[in-house]
Amino acid sequence: xxxxxxxxxxxxxxxxxxxxxxxxxxxxxxxxxxxxxxxxxxxxxxxxxxxxxxxxxxxxxxxxxxxxxxxxxxxxxxxxxxxxxxxxxxxxxxxxxxxxxxxxxxxxxxxxxxxxxxxxxxxxxxxxxxxxxxxxxxxxxxxxxxxxxxxxxxxxxxxxxxxxxxxxxxxxxxxxxxxxxxxxxxxxxxxxxxxxxxxxxxxxxxxxxxxxxxxxxxxxxxxxxxxxxxxxxxxxxxxxxxxxxxxxxxxxxxxxxxxxxxxxxxxxxxxxx
Numbered sequence: 001x002x003x004x005x006x007x008x009x010x011x012x013x014x015x016x017x018x019x020x021x022x023x024x025x026x027x028x029x030x031x032x033x034x035x036x037x038x039x040x041x042x043x044x045x046x047x048x049x050x051x052x053x054x055x056x057x058x059x060x061x062x063x064x065x066x067x068x069x070x071x072x073x074x075x076x077x078x079x080x081x082x083x084x085x086x087x088x089x090x091x092x093x094x095x096x097x098x099x100x101x102x103x104x105x106x107x108x109x110x111x112x113x114x115x116x117x118x119x120x121x122x123x124x125x126x127x128x129x130x131x132x133x134x135x136x137x138x139x140x141x142x143x144x145x146x147x148x149x150x151x152x153x154x155x156x157x158x159x160x161x162x163x164x165x166x167x168x169x170x171x172x173x174x175x176x177x178x179x180x181x182x183x184x185x186x187x188x189x190x191x192x193x194x195x196x197x198x199x200x201x202x203x204x205x206x207x208x209x210x211x212x213x214x215x216x217x218x219x220x221x222x223x224x225x226x227x228x229x230x231x232x233x234x235x236x237x238x239x240x241x242x243x244x245x246x247x248x249x250x251x252x253x254x255x256x257x258x259x260x261x262x263x264x265x266x267x268x269x270x271x272x273x
Contacts, residue, residue, distance in 0.1 A: 072136035074100035179248035212257035
């Protein structure tokens with residue numbers, strides 16, 4: 001019995017020694033470190049690849065933004081001679097370098113104060129056009145905004161809303177009415193013009209009058225809802241506030257028009273989007 005037990009123990013010892021030498025070898029520390037380092041390198045390469053792809057996408061998106069074109073349409077609603085001039089400089093005293101016909105499209109490359117667009121012709125020539133003669137639904141981005149000292153009037157066509165700011169703070173907000181598409185209100189950067197305000201005006205060819213008018217570019221004004229020749233509000237027109245309805249001016253409730261007339265000085269910024 002003892003002999004059998006001894007033989008069994010010897011066999012188990014030999015079996016364990018064999019397993020240790022052949023199948024269950026201790027891991028090589030140096031090899032383990034190399035594997036970890038290889039994993040780290042592979043992970044870094046994957047991250048670098050991902051970052052490169054993201055950078056590429058960001059650059060692509062940036063290029064798309066920079067490549068966006070703003071297109072305007074020439075439309076003379078003032079002189080009605082169906083010709084819109086492109087000037088060499090930002091002045092009507094400058095040389096006329098091109099004459100556009102009504103409804104001719106042109107690329108807008110910059111929104112310029114006060115009441116101008118820098119444009120690019122088909123042959124690449126650049127010039128300037130009075131914003132009152134350019135019908136467009138979008139203007140090139142610019143740095144002007146309501147965060148300035150003094151008053152800033154901001155009108156947006158999309159919601160037909162005028163917001164009045166003073167020293168960057170909103171002080172009044174109101175619905176209004178811009179011009180109909182064929183009598184559009186120009187978009188861009190403007191300012192309240194010197195000596196261009198009054199308590200009352202009547203336009204016989206429109207059979208309409210208005211109160212508390214203030215000019216921001218030539219014949220384009222902020223003013224009240226329309227009145228008839230007897231000084232009575234034309235209710236049908238007043239009810240159109242909140243939608244395009246005018247001949248190009250921006251109509252407002254009487255109290256808002258009066259506020260501008262009494263408080264907003266000449267030189268104040270006007271932004272129309």
